[in-house]
Amino acid sequence: MNKQNRTRCYHLVKCIPTNSRRCIKIFYSLIICTVILYLFYDKSSSNLFKTLTKPLLSLSILTNNTRTIGSEIFEEWIRFATTDGNSTHLDVRTLSYPYYPRFPILSYTQDITKLNSASKLILLGNGFFENPSWDLISKERSSMETLWCPYLAKYCSITDDKSFFSDADAVVYHGRDPIDLKEANKYRQSHQRFVFTLWESPAHTDSLKPYDAFFNWTMTYRLSSDIVASYYSNAYFHSSSDYYQFLVRENAKKNLHLTFDRADHRPSDAVLQEKKLGTVVALISNLGGSSRRLTFIKHLKNYIDVTVYGKHTVPCPKQGDCVKFLAQNYYFYLSFENSLCQDYTTEKFFGILRHPIVPVVRGFSNYSTFIPPSGFIDVNDFPDVISLARYLNETRDNREKYLSYFSWKQDYVWNQGSLFTSFCDLCIRLHLDHKPKVIENIHSWWHDNMCRIPQRITLPKKSSK
The missing domain is CATH 3.40.50.11660 (Glycosyl transferase family 10, C-terminal domain)
Known part of the structure; x- marks a missing residue:
């Protein structure tokens, strides 16, 4: 709002009698409190609640300066609406990695120091070959330490406790284990990311048609996945890379016990x-x-x-x-x-x-x-x-x-690393990628034209006698 409009608004409010202005303050206060209470108790509106209340909490609405109700609330809402309340984002320009392995590992390409401080919760939606914890849950160490990315300990945590289903930011499902669709549909929230993960090839995977329009992200070895979960468990990186320099600094500063x-x-x-x-x-x-x-x-x-x-x-x-x-x-x-x-x-x-x-x-x-x-x-x-x-x-x-x-x-x-090191990238993407996405046909994405029959083995021609 420019200076001229601010002046007009100010003079308009000045023309209202004092008692009338006090009534307007009380009226607006009651409306705002009612809306906040409704959004707070309605889980389906939790995201909207977060967006709308941030500007309200950041302003002193009920002050003697009535102008705040007009101009500054409007400006704050516009700012939060255009930024989604988050200054971080996935920098797709830096997804290409100048060293090997040359595929988009977010740990290698994104500025981890700029992640949002709010921790993200990752729920293991089913087991990994019937192991509900995937061997990622430990009382002695955080999940991120188990995955050899301790520098992400304050940014994400992993649980297999289904009582936190509605609170989770991501729900990860292993494609080779049964998925409880009834449970998922009952507790699913609009802001959540359902993640399909698999390390087996399509040649050893059953039909995925029951899960069309069910998943939001993929986390597999395929390079077109949202999170690349390759078998690079013994993680290697160039000694001149920004990522290696970051690890050296973090290791020295926080005593992370990383070895190279x-x-x-x-x-x-x-x-x-x-x-x-x-x-x-x-x-x-x-x-x-x-x-x-x-x-x-x-x-x-x-x-x-x-x-x-x-x-x-x-x-x-x-x-x-x-x-x-x-x-x-x-x-x-x-x-x-x-x-x-x-x-x-x-x-x-x-x-x-x-x-x-x-x-x-x-x-x-x-x-x-x-x-x-x-x-x-x-x-x-x-x-x-x-x-x-x-x-x-x-x-x-x-x-x-x-x-x-x-x-x-x-x-x-x-x-050091593990097969599940890709959860580190999942953590980073949860902080950086806010775009809505639904995978309409996961079966087609995974199966269609993805495997080939081996060519006939060429043998040397026998010399004629």
């Missing part, structure tokens, strides 16, 4: 000399799967030595870390997924990146999104299995060529 490790970016001769058990190794527990990876390995064995570990094949050592043992004794690790689905990349790839072994990938992902192309070998780059086998043998025997696959790790550090 560096992977060996140039394995020594001693490390290479320990690789005596063979050239290529795989760790496979599930002998099934639609990717036909065992068929591929069977053909590959005709041209290079390959050892397959797992509960149905060669057993891992009873003591120690099996992946660490394999990395110490072999040159190449077959990171073959059980299904070829869009972006489906599991611990078979991410779990070995910090170890001195080169991943050989076979999946339906752009692996150069996760690490530089110089850090892995893709079977799709070879016309047939014999060409792949020949390249692996040549690389093993060429010391400098083999070591070049580790050079990218020089500038990266590894932090």
Whole structure:
């Protein structure tokens, strides 16, 4: 309101007799109190209540200066209506991350120091393979500390207590466990985010049609998800990134007990000399799967030595870390997924990146999104299995060529993490993303054209006699 309008309003109020102005004050007070009490006790109007009462609480309405009722209330309401009462927002311009992994991890790309101080509550709506707490609820540590993002402890908390259903800002449902739709529809609030989360591929997922127009956000390994929940449990980030610098400062200032490790970016001769058990190794527990990876390995064995570990094949050592043992004794690790689905990349790839072994990938992902192309070998780059086998043998025997696959790790550090570290990003998004959203067809988004049948394995042509 400009100065001229303020003056007009002031003179208009001045013309009202004193007794009349007092009656107007009382009248307005009664109306405002009635509206506030109604909104306070009506849960469906809780969001509206928060929006309307903020300007009222910030102003001294019932003062001798009657002008406040006219101009300043109006200005305050306009300000809160246009900002939704929140100065923070999701900065989509910074979602692209200049380092690897190059997908929108909000912890890496958003300014965490500008989050709203009000804590958000995340409810686990169902179990994770029948585990109601997902192993995230602890009496000794906060949920965010369990997830290795203790710097978010004051911004979010996680519970599996259904008595807080209506109070939760987000309700997370695991797509492989039963969802109580009756309970959800009974207690759901308009401001809540229902989150679909899953780490299994569509090839191993039932129909999601009962949940169309039910979810607001997705939290899966797929890069088009609202929160990317990749298998990067052993979180790695560039030592020059803003995120790493932030963690170092927070760790020193608040004693968060965070530890950072560096992977060996140039394995020594001693490390290479320990690789005596063979050239290529795989760790496979599930002998099934639609990717036909065992068929591929069977053909590959005709041209290079390959050892397959797992509960149905060669057993891992009873003591120690099996992946660490394999990395110490072999040159190449077959990171073959059980299904070829869009972006489906599991611990078979991410779990070995910090170890001195080169991943050989076979999946339906752009692996150069996760690490530089110089850090892995893709079977799709070879016309047939014999060409792949020949390249692996040549690389093993060429010391400098083999070591070049580790050079990218020089500038990266590894932090502790878990499969559920994506809850940290969910916490951040709850603070920053206020746009309404409903996923009308979650079944189509998850299933349609997301998996492919493996191509026929190309074998070398037999020479004619």
